[in-house]
Structures are given as C-alpha cells and as structure tokens.
Amino acid sequence: MMPFALLQDMESRSRRFAAALPQQVEAVSTWRGIGFMLGGNQYVAHMSEVVEILQLPKVTRVPGVTSWVLGIANVRGRMVSVMDLNGLLDLPSRGNWRSQRVLVIEHNDVLTGLLVDAVLGMQSFPVDREIPAGEVPEALSGFVTRSFDRDGRSWPVMQFTDLIESPDFLNIAV
Numbered sequence: 001m002m003p004f005a006l007l008q009d010m011e012s013r014s015r016r017f018a019a020a021l022p023q024q025v026e027a028v029s030t031w032r033g034i035g036f037m038l039g040g041n042q043y044v045a046h047m048s049e050v051v052e053i054l055q056l057p058k059v060t061r062v063p064g065v066t067s068w069v070l071g072i073a074n075v076r077g078r079m080v081s082v083m084d085l086n087g088l089l090d091l092p093s094r095g096n097w098r099s100q101r102v103l104v105i106e107h108n109d110v111l112t113g114l115l116v117d118a119v120l121g122m123q124s125f126p127v128d129r130e131i132p133a134g135e136v137p138e139a140l141s142g143f144v145t146r147s148f149d150r151d152g153r154s155w156p157v158m159q160f161t162d163l164i165e166s167p168d169f170l171n172i173a174v
Contacts, residue, residue, distance in 0.1 A: 029127045031148065033157065035120030036103065039091030039137065042155060044123050044148070045103070049160045051111075052104040053119055056097070057082070065172045070115065080104060082113040088169065089139040093117060105160045112164060125150060133157075142166065 033044040034053070052075075059071030059082050068087030073080045082102060086093040095117030102113040125148035134154050136144045143163045144156040163169055 030124045031127050031130070032122060032124050034103065035123040035155065036101070037094065037099075037117040037120065038158075039086055039089070039117070040094040041136075042120060042153075043144070043158045044125075044155045045158045045160055047122070049105055050103050051106045054102045054104060054113065056100055056102055056115060057113075064174055066174060069172050073113065075104070075111070075113075078111055080111040080113045082115060083169075085114045085116055089137065091137060091139065103160075105164060107161055107164050114160070123155065125155065 032047045034047060034050045035042060035044045037043075054075065056070075057073040057075060057080070059073045061071045062069060066087075068084045070082040070084055073082055084093075085091075099118040100115055101119040102115050103119070105112045105114060129149050131147050131149050131154070133141075133144045133147050133156055136156050140156070140158070143159050143166070145159065147154045147156045149155075
C-alpha cells in the first residue's frame with residue numbers, strides 16, 4: 001500500500017471510531033450547606049455559618065444559667081459556649097452520645113457550639129430547587145424561612161445567625 005493511501009485509510013478509520021465532542025451542558029448553580037438532625041427531623045445550615053464540627057467536648061458547667069446551656073469548653077485555646085439546641089427549642093432529642101455533634105458557629109468574633117442529634121455531612125442543592133419553608137416546629141419558625149427539595153424531601157434551611165441574635169437565645173439567666 002502506498003504511503004498516501006495508508007494515511008487516507010488511517011484518517012477514515014480514525015473518524016469512524018472517534019468519540020463525539022462533549023455536549024455543552026448548562027452549568028447549574030448549587031447551594032451548599034451542612035446537614036444535621038434535630039428533634040428527629042433533617043435540616044441544613046449554610047456552609048459559611050458553621051466553622052467547625054466537633055464531638056461534644058468536655059464542658060465546665062456555669063451556675064445560674066438555663067438547663068439548655070451545657071457550659072463552656074476550651075477548643076484550641078478559644079472559649080466556646082456549648083448549648084443544647086433541642087433543649088432551647090423544646091424539641092425531643094433523638095440522638096445518643098455517639099451520634100451527637102456540636103456545630104460551632106462564629107458570630108461577631110464569639111464562638112458558640114450548638115449540640116445537634118447528628119450531622120449528615122455536606123449537602124448540595126440546585127438553587128432552582130429552593131421552596132418556601134413549609135411546616136417546621138413552631139419554635140423554629142423564626143429561624144427557617146426557606147427549604148430545598150431533593151427527591152421529594154424537604155430540607156429546611158436553619159439561619160443560625162438569626163437564632164444566636166434572638167432574645168430567647170440571649171436570655172440564659174435562670
């Protein structure tokens with residue numbers, strides 16, 4: 001076979017078996033958060049609100065505070081007040097000491113640890129799947145204004161900043 005004919009044959013075989021170019025796919029914007037369980041229900045908080053996830057650290061009780069204030073803890077040299085979120089919101093705790101985690105929130109340079117029943121890891125939702133909040137326990141209604149729908153399940157978005165600034169949260173004295 002002549003060199004030019006050989007090149008033509010190689011070209012035709014290459015075109016026949018070549019993969020098609022990838023289709024242009026529309027990029028979908030996503031919203032990311034940390035999923036967690038509280039009172040037997042799943043919720044999600046924006047990634048920017050949670051600075052750390054811990055197992056319940058050793059806490060020092062503080063006298064004269066409400067029962068949902070578990071105490072203060074030293075986390076890498078910083079003082080963190082640790083609160084039982086179920087206790088604050090009068091929700092039944094469904095977690096045990098193995099599954100419970102503390103979500104550390106930093107607001108105005110103050111660290112607050114919120115004890116939840118379990119952490120469900122990072123969750124991603126297409127922004128076009130945002131829906132109104134739907135039904136949440138009354139104690140949470142001021143802190144949940146929207147949800148995301150995934151596979152027919154609603155993931156209410158908890159606004160920890162609103163929670164930490166609320167009068168009920170700030171009034172910890174007995």
